[in-house]
Every structure is written in structure tokens, then in C-alpha cells.
């Protein structure tokens with residue numbers, strides 16, 4: 071099995087020497103779908119940002135698809151950040167934001183062909199925002215904004231997808247939509263997915279592994295079934 | 310003097326051309342500064358350029374060149390300072406701004422014999438533009454527009470969200486810094502004609518007006534440039550007829566255009582009434 075993400079002995083300390091991540095060792099295989107779970111401030115967002123190079127670790131090694139992080143590797147990582155706030159008057163349309171995914175895949179100098187425009191439209195259809203293609207992004211609802219982020223990552227054809235709480239602030243219907251789309255991506259694209267969630271009941275059915283974090287440490291990492299059987303975990307989450 | 314007589318003077322024609330060129334460049338970089346949410350950068354850059362010009366005068370080096378060096382250096386410091394101090398961009402920019410203002414005024418104090426030049430760099434005077442200024446301004450406009458055409462996908466990505474651009478491997482830092490360097494060039498090139506203090510207004514106000522009127526970035530560039538050009542040309546004519554200071558007239562006209570654009574921003578007024 072090929073390794074998608076390999077973190078070894080990752081430490082992250084702030085300037086004021088507070089430990090944010092302590093001794094993280096983690097190997098995620100290609101094709102895994104990992105639910106990342108833990109209380110507020112556990113370090114879930116931080117670990118995603120370490121994986122895509124937005125934050126530089128204090129010590130330790132990272133490899134993505136067996137390579138050091140570079141722009142070439144980042145082109146294969148799709149990132150859906152925790153906060154989806156857009157300036158309400160931002161003069162940028164949904165279509166343009168989706169096209170950023172293509173700019174990541176092809177580089178910023180390639181002109182889009184008709185086929186690329188078709189890809190953008192098809193993807194928008196798949197995630198259910200086709201009618202909004204020409205809408206300015208600031209006008210989207212929270213759920214629509216999440217779908218937009220997913221569409222952007224889909225056209226990027228990212229092999230590793232990092233989703234930071236894609237369900238927060240969404241109503242039940244929107245949550246179900248996002249989970250269904252995630253399942254669909256997983257089946258169709260065979261991508262490796264890390265998805266940060268707050269609630270165990272929200273885990274998409276495609277998830278095969280669970281990473282439980284607390285206080286900047288990995289408390290538990292393993293197959294979904296094993297973790298669900300684990301006493302510690304049941305206590306922590308009062309299952 | 311008859312109205313049309315103005316065109317018989319080559320200094321007036323030069324000023325007219327400078328209005329168009331300066332208006333286009335300021336209008337465009339204003340859009341970047343507004344959408345990147347770094348409004349203070351225009352202030353910091355123009356004051357750095359001004360401080361540089363004062364340093365040039367004091368040391369006997371070409372003041373515009375010196376202004377350019379100060380402007381670029383300070384623009385390139387903004388992000389690293391913010392990262393090191395963990396302060397928001399706008400805070401590191403205002404730090405830089407205060408520092409530059411301190412330097413500028415220190416040197417003005419030391420430059421007792423150069424009052425006219427000092428004021429020239431502070432307020433500028435578009436009527437004193439030389440053919441050399443016109444050529445440099447033309448070059449700046451050509452560079453700006455080529456940059457937008459060649460890099461428009463990268464620019465779109467960073468205007469949308471710098472963090473996402475960086476995360477998906479788009480050369481965000483490179484584009485951001487090139488964008489700042491081009492903006493610095495425009496600011497220092499117009500030190501003579503528009504002035505270190507007034508140029509900030511010409512960057513901020515037209516783009517803010519354009520922001521009221523459109524949801525498309527391309528259209529925003531056009532409207533912003535158009536408003537800046539109209540302000541400059543109208544300011545030029547009004548000040549020639551009334552003998553008011555030209556720079557101040559330009560800025561006041563752009564403010565009037567801004568207020569008008571807020572009034573005419575019907576779409577938004579309508580939405581506010583419907584939803585809130």
C-alpha cells in the first residue's frame with residue numbers, strides 16, 4: 071500500500087514555547103478516508119495546515135506521496151478551510167472560484183479550453199450549485215459555500231483532500247448533501263481524504279479510519295471498527 | 310483666457326496625458342489594494358516614497374529613484390514583519406507608515422533650503438510633468454496591463470483568498486510581491502506629478518467607488534480607472550479655470566464621484582431594503 075501522508079516526530083511550539091503539537095507520528099495510506107475528531111483546540115486544524123505546508127513545523131519530517139512538500143505536491147492537495155467567510159461584495163463569481171482549482175492543476179498560464187469550461191459546469195452540477203455559477207461568492211449561503219469549496223477541489227483533481235469541519239453551521243439537509251458528495255468523491259476519484267468532524271454521528275459512510283486528537287497529541291488512530299470498540303473512546307464520547 | 314486656449318500649451322497637454330496614464334495605473338492598483346484588504350499599504354507606500362524623495366534631496370541622489378527604492382523596500386517588508394510579530398498586516402503597515410513619516414519629517418527639518426521641492430513631492434503638480442514623466446508613466450501602464458493579462462489566473466486566486474492559493478500550490482508569494490513592486494513603481498513614478506500625499510487618495514477612492522458598482526473584477530478595473538481618469542481631467546480643467554490647487558481639486562472631485570457611486574449603487578440599496 072502506498073503512503074499518502076507520513077508525519078514523523080512532528081512538534082510545533084509557539085514563540086512563547088507553548089506546545090501545540092507534540093510528537094506526532096502518523097501514516098495515512100493512499101485511499102484511506104480518515105475522520106479527524108477531537109475537542110476544540112485539540113490541534114485538528116493545525117495538523118491539516120502542517121500537511122499542506124501552510125504552517126511550518128518546529129521539528130520533524132513530513133512526506134506527501136513520498137515526497138517533500140513543494141508547489142508540485144501542493145497542486146495535488148485540495149484544501150477546504152474551516153472558515154468560509156467571503157466579503158459579501160467580493161467581485162468574484164462562483165465559476166471563477168471553481169476555476170482556481172484548474173489553475174492549481176494546470177498552472178496559472180494555461181488558457182482554459184471548452185473542455186475545461188465543460189468540466190467546471192459538470193462539477194457544479196454534481197455538487198448542486200449549477201444555477202449559481204454566475205453568482206458572486208459573497209452571496210452564497212454557508213452550505214452553498216461549502217459545496218463551492220468541494221467543487222474547486224474536485225476540478226483540481228486533488229489526490230489528497232483535506233476538509234476542515236465542512237459540516238459546521240449547516241442544517242441537517244445540507245450536512246447530508248455534503249456527506250453524500252464526499253462519499254461520491256471517494257468512490258469516483260479514489261482520493262485520500264482527511265475530514266475534520268465534531269460529531270461522531272456525522273462520519274461519512276466511506277470513512278475507514280479514525281484519528282482522535284486531544285491537547286496536540288494523537289490519542290488514538292486506527293480502523294473505524296477497532297476504535298468504536300475501544301473503551302477509552304466510548305468513555306470519551308459517551309457512546 | 311478662452312477654454313480651448315489651454316490646448317495650445319504643451320504643458321497642459323502633457324498634464325492631460327499624465328491624467329489619463331496616472332488615472333489608469335492608480336485605478337488598477339487601487340482595486341488590488343482594496344480586494345487584498347490592505348488599504349493602509351497605499352498610505353505606507355506613498356509615505357515611504359515621499360521619505361525616500363526627502364532622503365534623495367538630502368543626499369543629492371535622484372529623489373524619484375530614492376523614493377522608488379524606499380517604496381519597494383517597505384512594500385517587501387510588510388509581510389515578513391507581520392509574520393514575525395504575528396500582527397495583522399494592517400498593523401505592521403501602520404508601524405511602517407509611522408516610521409516613514411518620522412524619517413520624512415526628520416529630513417524635511419534638516420533640508421532648510423529646499424522648501425519648493427519638498428512641497429512639490431508632498432502635493433505634486435501635474436502641470437509640471439515633463440515628457441520624461443509621460444514616457445515613464447506610459448511604461449508603467451503597459452507593464453500593469455501586461456501583468457494583469459499574463460497573470461490574471463494567479464491574481465484572481467490571491468484576490469479570492471491568499472491562504473487557499475498558497476495551499477493549492479499557486480505561486481502566491483511571487484504574485485503578491487510582484488504586485489506590490491509594480492504598485493510601488495507606479496506610486497514613485499507619480500511622486501512629481503500627483504505627489505506623495507495625494508496619490509493615496511487617487512488609489513483608494515476610485516476603487517472604492519468601483520466596488521459599489523460591480524460584481525466583476527474586470528469591470529471593477531475599468532470603472533476604477535475611469536473614475537480616476539475623470540477626476541484627474543476634471544480637476545485639471547477646473548483648477549485651470551479657477552486657479553485652485555490642482556491636486557486638491559482632483560481629490561475633491563474623486564470624493565464627489567465616490568458619493569455619487571454610493572447613491573447610484575441601486576442594487577445594494579435594493580438588497581438592503583429587501584433583507585434587513
Ligand SMILES: Nc1ncnc2c1ncn2[C@@H]1O[C@H](COP(=O)(O)OP(=O)(O)OP(=O)(O)O)[C@@H](O)[C@H]1O
Pocket residue numbers: 084090108109110111112113114115116117152
Ligand atoms: N496562529 C496561532 N498562534 C498560536 N497558537 C495557535 C495559533 N493557531 C492555533 N493556535 C493554538 O493551537 C491549538 C490548536 O488549534 P487548532 O486550531 O488546531 O484546534 P482545532 O482542533 O482545530 O480546534 P477547533 O475544533 O476549535 O477548530 C489551540 O490551542 C490554539 O489556541
Ligand SMILES: [Mg+2]
Pocket residue numbers: 114115116152234
Ligand atoms: Mg479547527
